[in-house]
Amino acid sequence: METKHFFIKVSRLSEGENHAQFELNVDFFVSNGSDFISNCKLIADVKISKLEATSRILFHIHGTVGVLCDVCNRSISLPIDFKQSVLLKISDSVSRDINSEEEIIYMRKSEDNIYFDELIYDFVLISIPMKKSCDIEGVVKNCDNAILKKLEDLSHDNEDPDDRWDELKNLKINN
Numbered sequence: 001m002e003t004k005h006f007f008i009k010v011s012r013l014s015e016g017e018n019h020a021q022f023e024l025n026v027d028f029f030v031s032n033g034s035d036f037i038s039n040c041k042l043i044a045d046v047k048i049s050k051l052e053a054t055s056r057i058l059f060h061i062h063g064t065v066g067v068l069c070d071v072c073n074r075s076i077s078l079p080i081d082f083k084q085s086v087l088l089k090i091s092d093s094v095s096r097d098i099n100s101e102e103e104i105i106y107m108r109k110s111e112d113n114i115y116f117d118e119l120i121y122d123f124v125l126i127s128i129p130m131k132k133s134c135d136i137e138g139v140v141k142n143c144d145n146a147i148l149k150k151l152e153d154l155s156h157d158n159e160d161p162d163d164r165w166d167e168l169k170n171l172k173i174n175n
Contacts, residue, residue: 006044006116010090010107013055018048024063024120032121038075039066044120048088055088057105059116061123071133072143072151078136082127088114 006022024042042063049056061082069076086103092110107114129136134143 006120007113008046008048008116009112010114011112013048013050015050018050020046020048022046022116022120024061024124026066028117029121029124032117034121034125036067037065038068039077040064042080042124044116046116053090055090057086057088059084059086059119059123061120061127065124065128067128067132069134069143070131072147074134074144074147076132076134076136078128078132080124080127082123084123086119 005028008018008020022044024040024044026037026039029037029040040063042061042065045060045062047058047060049058059082061080064077064079066075066077068074084103086105088105088107090107090109092108105114105119
């Protein structure tokens with residue numbers, strides 16, 4: 001990932017709760033190689049509960065992303081409301097706890113900036129449903145009827161019966 005848009009200077013964080021807010025637009029996704037998001041209006045609220053060596057970071061990403069419907073190819077605006085918590089450990093030694101169920105970010109004591117670009121990008125992508133269609137809850141459009149009719153017509157064009165398979169209908173199988 002080439003871009004470094006969203007970061008916080010750890011040295012400027014006070015003990016306790018800290019807040020940051022980042023606005024995401026389509027340029028952020030294009031610069032990170034995503035070409036299927038046509039527009040977006042997203043806000044990433046970041047709450048950092050800072051302790052001395054470990055901090056808890058809560059991401060709340062909300063708003064809308066514009067994508068194409070997988071059924072009719074119409075542009076739709078999907079609502080996004082995603083929350084994820086991660087731990088930030090500041091240490092020069094990195095010990096991976098494979099039994100941990102939490103996402104852990106490690107940062108060296110000599111570093112001052114913590115970058116959120118990759119995390120925010122990944123969080124948005126995993127919050128978009130695998131099947132994007134007009135009938136998803138929160139989307140107010142219906143699929144384009146003209147496109148659906150054309151797809152229906154095209155799917156029936158190749159339905160000539162094949163006589164070779166008729167003999168299989170008479171086959172009796174004993175289980």
